[in-house]
Amino acid sequence: MPINTDELLRKYIPNALATVEGEQSLYEKLEPFLGEASDFIVSQITGEQVLAQIIADNESSPLKAAFNRAYFNQAYLKAIPSLDLVLTPNGFGIVSNQNIAPASKERVERLMANVEQQRDDAIINLLNKLRKETAWIVSDQGNYWAETLFPNIDVCEKMGLKEHRWEEYQRLRPQIIAIETQIANGFISPELMKDLHWYQFGESHNELTAEARSAWAYLITRLQSEILYQLGGQPPRHLFLADMVQFIRNNIELFTQWAGSNTAKLYTPPVFENKKEAPGYFF
Numbered sequence: 001m002p003i004n005t006d007e008l009l010r011k012y013i014p015n016a017l018a019t020v021e022g023e024q025s026l027y028e029k030l031e032p033f034l035g036e037a038s039d040f041i042v043s044q045i046t047g048e049q050v051l052a053q054i055i056a057d058n059e060s061s062p063l064k065a066a067f068n069r070a071y072f073n074q075a076y077l078k079a080i081p082s083l084d085l086v087l088t089p090n091g092f093g094i095v096s097n098q099n100i101a102p103a104s105k106e107r108v109e110r111l112m113a114n115v116e117q118q119r120d121d122a123i124i125n126l127l128n129k130l131r132k133e134t135a136w137i138v139s140d141q142g143n144y145w146a147e148t149l150f151p152n153i154d155v156c157e158k159m160g161l162k163e164h165r166w167e168e169y170q171r172l173r174p175q176i177i178a179i180e181t182q183i184a185n186g187f188i189s190p191e192l193m194k195d196l197h198w199y200q201f202g203e204s205h206n207e208l209t210a211e212a213r214s215a216w217a218y219l220i221t222r223l224q225s226e227i228l229y230q231l232g233g234q235p236p237r238h239l240f241l242a243d244m245v246q247f248i249r250n251n252i253e254l255f256t257q258w259a260g261s262n263t264a265k266l267y268t269p270p271v272f273e274n275k276k277e278a279p280g281y282f283f
Helices: 006-010 026-046 048-056 062-083 105-130 140-144 164-188 190-201 210-232 240-250
Strands: 084-089 091-094
Touching: 026 048, 026 062, 026 105, 026 140, 048 062, 062 105, 084 105, 105 164, 164 190, 164 210, 164 240, 190 210, 210 240
Parallel strands: none
Antiparallel strands: 084 091
């Protein structure tokens, strides 16, 4: 695990008292939660290969710092409810002495809310940094985050959701995918939608001209606007989407994926052929 000493752990905990001789260190108290947090961050975000790279990085690595902050706050969030509890033969008790009174329930709840906010901020920062790592982009975790036009949990803020952003993103993601699938099939094509997903990671179409990059960025911004609109409970804006199709058609040399797709055929009516053998033949 990247955080593997009490000294390193204390960098992330303000106002923590020094450990008295004979007491468990903070690291020892948090070690089980650190293991669970590592499993969570690795399985959901980084993947094993990138974790190995992070561990090998020096302590000044921005990627390592971003990982450690997300990792620590996830562990701390899970540990807080039990840090002041001890199990006695007669049941649970609260750790206390004559000088330090236990925190109130309200204070603990505020602390947990603050740590969760910091955890989610750290995840946003970590995901932004991972987008520059080729090993991550081709991983299962990278593929997961590349499946929508919103490859980060900060989409929650655009929806006015400022709390529990990790959980809210998991709730919103299936809805985002469903909306994007409908838009892809009916308007911009699954082929182009997939390439727009990967374009956000800088790993596809590196040969695009400045004009093409501008056009792709414009289309992504417009699509995100429509998706957010529908996520808010509004019906699809068909004229808005039709305008996007027209934009693609007007710049067809920049969107060759669309030109050869089945979706494009929806906007190309069949040419009538006047055949003698046809029932509707006319002179």
